[in-house]
Amino acid sequence: METISLFNGNGQRYKQGLPKLFYITDNINDVALEHIRKNTGLKFKKGLWGYEAQPTTSKQIVKLLLTYDFKTEYHDNIDNKNTLFLRGLFNVGFKVRSICFDCCKHNGIYTGGLKKKDRLMC
Numbered sequence: 788m789e790t791i792s793l794f795n796g797n798g799q800r801y802k803q804g805l806p807k808l809f810y811i812t813d814n815i816n817d818v819a820l821e822h823i824r825k826n827t828g829l830k831f832k833k834g835l836w837g838y839e840a841q842p843t844t845s846k847q848i849v850k851l852l853l854t855y856d857f858k859t860e861y862h863d864n865i866d867n868k869n870t871l872f873l874r875g876l877f878n879v880g881f882k883v884r885s886i887c888f889d890c891c892k893h894n895g896i897y898t899g900g901l902k903k904k905d906r907l908m909c
Contacts, residue, residue: 788843805845806861806871810838826854836872883909 790802810831815838820831827850831838842848848871851857856876863869885906891898901907 788841789845791845803869805842805848806863806869808840808842808848808851808871808873809834809836810840810857810873812837812875823851823854827851885909 788804790804792800792802794800808829808831815831820838824830827842827847829840829842829847829851831840842851857873858876859874860872861870862872885908886894886896887906888898888901888903890896891901891907896907898907
């Protein structure tokens, strides 16, 4: 498997393997999975939170991000080692600049000191 070289917050270089990919979804069909496989070589299998795949080259990740639009969140902690979580962006999510207080509450987003008429930047 390919490794990548990065810098940590202290400016020190370190090497790491490619992250495992978790596509968090319940709504993906065999046609879409085959489309991803054909474009990227990634074979997503049903996993705990949706579908998972382990890329062997960074090109596969780039091709995936050019095939579909995703919101991403990278985790490298005690619970999720070197894992990139993916959610389908669809056509609306990219255009959202802020959300209202009620939407934050509805989606379980920490509001901190936000007041009822405040908006959270996305």
